[in-house]
Each structure stands twice: as structure tokens, then as C-alpha cells.
Amino acid sequence: MTDTQVTWLTQESHDRLKNELDGLIANRPVIAAEINERREEGDLKENGGYHAAREEQGQQEARIRQLQELLNNAKVGETPTKSGVALPGSVVKVYYDGDESDTETFLIATREEGAGDSSLEVYSPVSPLGGALIDAEVGETREYSVPSGAVVKVTLVSAEPYHS
Secondary structure, three states: OOOOOOEEEHHHHHHHHHHHHHHHHHHHHHHHHHHHHHHOOOOOOOOOOHHHHHHHHHHHHHHHHHHHHHHHOOOOOOOOOOOOOOOEEEEEEEEOOOOEEEHHHHEEEEOOOOOOOOOOOOEEOOOOOHHHHHOEEOOOEEEEEOOOOOOEEEEEEEEEEOOO
């Protein structure tokens, strides 16, 4: 990745991802042994077990690289403790374009941060919507541009610290 971005993570999420990375790295010898064992079975062209083991190795190596990149560029901070202000790590409720019935509740964080809660949509603090809301206080209206070029107004209804 040439234009890496900083990823905001709580200490808890950083530790969880680091443990996953350590586990994948520790599993490398197991996968290598599996590949060697399957290779000894004979003809590699028709050896499904060998190809499956190689595929698994490729997936694990890709995940290792992804986690290393993420953790190397992560900014580790504390989960916000302050309510009423939209910060990375906050669950916010907003409404759009002055229509108080058009509400949405989401987490301002990275996908990795919100991975444990599939009930919440996640918007990055560097996304147009997430970035517009950072440091907004309850009742404050902000604007951001969408890809079509239209400007959307968003009003912060509530902001609470995220608890996974």
C-alpha cells in the first residue's frame, strides 16, 4: 500500500488483533508440515490435500500481511469516555437534511474496531460522513459531500462511548 492511512484502535482491539497475528505466525510450522506431508503422498497434479494446504497457507500469509500493515499503522488510544461529542470510538445517532425521522445509528471507527458487533454499521473517521462528525456536539449540524457532488447535512442527535 503506497498511501497508508492511520487506523484508530482501542488498546483492547489492538491486543485482540495482535493475538490473532501471533497465533497465525505460530501456526506457520503446522501448515508447512501439512504441505510437506501432502507432498509426500505423490503426484502433485491430482493431490487435492496438497493444493488445499497450499491454499490455506496463502490465505494465512495474506491475513498476516494485512494484520502487520494494520498494526504498524495503528494509532492506539483509549475508548472515549465522554458522551455528547462524536469521537472515534463513539456510537452516534444522526439525522439527515433536517428530517428528524431519517435517523441512523452507527459506530465511528475502523471495520476492525467494530468487527465484533454486526448490528452496527461502521464509518471510518476519515470517511466523508465520519470526518464531518468528528468533534461535533449533540445538536450540531455539519455538511459533507457525497461522490455525486451533492452536499448532505447531518445533525448529531447523540454520541456515546462504544462498549464491545
